[in-house]
Amino acid sequence: MQIRWFGHSAFEIVSDENLKILIDPFISNNPVCPVTVEEVDADIICVTHGHADHFGDAMEIANRTGAIIVSNHEHSVYLAKQGFEVIGMNIGGTVKIHDIKITMVNSIHSADMDFIEEIGAGGSSTGYIIQLEKGRKIYHSGDTGLFGDMKTVIRDIYAPQIALLPIGDRYTMGPFEASIAAKWINPEILIPMHYNTFPVIKQDAEEFAHRVESINKETKVVILEPGQIYKE
Numbered sequence: 001m002q003i004r005w006f007g008h009s010a011f012e013i014v015s016d017e018n019l020k021i022l023i024d025p026f027i028s029n030n031p032v033c034p035v036t037v038e039e040v041d042a043d044i045i046c047v048t049h050g051h052a053d054h055f056g057d058a059m060e061i062a063n064r065t066g067a068i069i070v071s072n073h074e075h076s077v078y079l080a081k082q083g084f085e086v087i088g089m090n091i092g093g094t095v096k097i098h099d100i101k102i103t104m105v106n107s108i109h110s111a112d113m114d115f116i117e118e119i120g121a122g123g124s125s126t127g128y129i130i131q132l133e134k135g136r137k138i139y140h141s142g143d144t145g146l147f148g149d150m151k152t153v154i155r156d157i158y159a160p161q162i163a164l165l166p167i168g169d170r171y172t173m174g175p176f177e178a179s180i181a182a183k184w185i186n187p188e189i190l191i192p193m194h195y196n197t198f199p200v201i202k203q204d205a206e207e208f209a210h211r212v213e214s215i216n217k218e219t220k221v222v223i224l225e226p227g228q229i230y231k232e
Contacts, residue, residue, distance in 0.1 A: 001132055003162070007032035007226035008197040009054055011140065011164060012040070016133045019043045019098055022067070023128065023140050023164075026056030032197055034227035042067040044097055046130070048142030050075060050113035050122030053197075059084065070095065070102055074123030078113065091124060101131040105154065107144035109172070129158045136232070138162045139185065143194065146177040151184035163187040166194030167208050168201030175208040182212045182219050190221050191230060 004012040007030050013021040022042045027033050029052070037057045045058050045067045055075075062069050062084050069079055069086045076088025087095055094103040109125035127142040139160035141150075154160070163185050166172035172194050173181060182190050190212060195203040209221035222230050 001134075001136060002229050002231040003138070003164075003191065004229045005191065005193065005224040005226060006030065006035065006040075009048070009140075009143070009164075009166065009194045010056065011193075012042075013130065013132075013138060015100060016136075017099065019100060021046065021100065021130060022058075022061065023130075024048055024054040024056060024142070025058055025061055026053045028057050028060075029053075030056070030197065032226045037061060038064075041065055044100065044102075045069045046102065046128050046140070047071045047075060048107065048127060048140065049109060049111040049125040050115065050120075051111075051143070052115040054143065055113070055115050068097060070097070070128075072104070072111075072123045072126055074121060075113070078120070091126060099133045101129075103129040103131075103158065105129055105139075105158070106147070106149055107142040108147045109143040109145070129154075129160055136161055138164065139187070140164045141166065141181075143172045146173050146181055150181050155185050160185065160187055162189045162191070164191050164193050167192045167203050167205070168195040168197075169203065170200055172201075175203055175211060179208065179211045179215060182221075183216045186216065187219055189230070190219050191224060192221065 009024040073088040079086040111122040111125035113120040113122045137160040
């Protein structure tokens with residue numbers, strides 16, 4: 001299994017059986033992404049919410065690769081009308097695609113579709129628990145503030161070993177709140193995201209790592225540069 005960060009909240013997960021799962025594929029307009037849309041492949045694309053810096057190039061990639069798009073119900077209705085193969089779901093639900101289990105979980109954030117000409121209702125903002133073929137669980141929180149379910153639902157019920165959490169502040173948790181989230185969730189590995197894409201969300205990831213490791217010795221913070229890979 002490997003996880004490649006494209007910057008911002010965009011990740012590529014290559015599963016144990018070599019399936020490629022994209023999450024929030026913000027590629028072409030992402031100023032820190034080191035690859036082009038044409039270089040990105042996918043079997044499954046998960047979209048956390050309808051903001052342009054998360055919905056990104058989901059349609060372009062799905063159109064070229066034939067990937068299945070997973071989204072909330074409202075986005076699935078929109079995507080189906082555009083002719084895409086899409087699986088709509090809602091918070092608390094789980095779907096299984098090619099032996100990958102995908103559970104949609106809550107996040108605290110706005111979610112309207114701002115990439116269309118007139119902003120359209122986008123339902124709820126979400127996160128995902130992605131369980132790979134051998135049982136390894138990855139939590140992508142989506143854009144979110146700190147919320148109590150991280151301490152109960154996310155940790156106690158789903159218990160992800162790997163967490164991808166935003167630290168940029170202003171639009172999401174900042175480093176202080178994200179360090180508390182890390183303690184609550186208690187993953188083995190934490191990869192920070194949604195920072196340093198734009199000046200307004202500039203953060204020091206090393207400082208964040210020291211903060212996390214000072215309050216929770218059981219969590220290792222893995223800092224990636226855009227394009228770098230974490231591999232197990």
